[in-house]
Amino acid sequence: MRIGILALQGAFAEHREMLATLGVRAELVRTPGGLDGLDGLILPGGESTSMRRLAAWGGLDKALRDFGAGRPVWGVCAGLILMARYVEGEEPFAGLMDMAVARNAYGRQGESFVADLLPGRLGGGPLPGVFIRAPRVVEAGPGVEVLARHGGWPVALVQGHLLATAFHPELTPDPRMHAFFLKLCAARGALP
Numbered sequence: 001m002r003i004g005i006l007a008l009q010g011a012f013a014e015h016r017e018m019l020a021t022l023g024v025r026a027e028l029v030r031t032p033g034g035l036d037g038l039d040g041l042i043l044p045g046g047e048s049t050s051m052r053r054l055a056a057w058g059g060l061d062k063a064l065r066d067f068g069a070g071r072p073v074w075g076v077c078a079g080l081i082l083m084a085r086y087v088e089g090e091e092p093f094a095g096l097m098d099m100a101v102a103r104n105a106y107g108r109q110g111e112s113f114v115a116d117l118l119p120g121r122l123g124g125g126p127l128p129g130v131f132i133r134a135p136r137v138v139e140a141g142p143g144v145e146v147l148a149r150h151g152g153w154p155v156a157l158v159q160g161h162l163l164a165t166a167f168h169p170e171l172t173p174d175p176r177m178h179a180f181f182l183k184l185c186a187a188r189g190a191l192p
C-alpha cells in the first residue's frame with residue numbers, strides 16, 4: 001500500500017514515524033505528481049493558512065481536491081480545516097467533508113490539553129486526544145459518522161473514504177487511529 005503525507009508544513013514527520021511502526025513506509029508529498037498512485041493521503045496538523053498558501057503556490061490545491069474526491073484522505077487538526085466544506089470566516093479549501101468548523105475554538109496554544117476519548121469502533125481503552133489550537137466541528141452533515149466526541153462536540157469523523165480528527169494521534173504512542181486509516185485505505189474507503 002502506498003500512503004502519502006502532505007509535507008509542506010506542520011507535523012508530517014511524526015505521522016511517518018507512526019506509520020513506520022505499523023510497517024508502512026509513507027511518502028512525503030510536495031507536488032501534484034507526488035499524489036500519483038497513492039492509496040491514501042494524510043493532511044497533517046500545523047497551520048492551515050500557511051498550508052493552503054503553500055499548496056496553492058505549488059498547484060497542489062486542485063490536485064488535492066481531485067485526489068480526495070475518490071481516494072482516502074485523513075485530515076488532522078489543520079488538515080481537518082483543509083477538508084471542511086464550511087470554515088467560519090473564510091473560504092473553504094478542499095471542501096471535501098460535509099462539516100462546518102470554527103478555527104482555534106478550543107483556545108490558544110497555552111490552552112492545549114490532552115483528553116481521554118471513548119474509542120468507539122476503534123475498540124480498546126481510552127484514546128489519548130492531544131488538542132493544540134484545535135478547530136471545533138460545529139456541525140456535521142447527515143452522511144458523516146462521528147467516531148468520538150469531546151464535551152459533546154465531534155472530534156473524530158468519517159464520511160465514506162474521508163477521515164478527520166481535531167486532535168493529534170501522531171503525537172501519542174497510540175497507533176489505533178493510524179491503523180484505522182490504513183484499513184480504510186486498504187478497503188478503498190469502505191468503513192472497517
Ligand code: GLN
Pocket residue numbers: 044045046047048049076077078079081103104132133134135
Ligand atoms: N490552529 C491551527 C489552524 O487553524 C490548527 C492547529 C493544529 O493543527 N494543531 O490552522
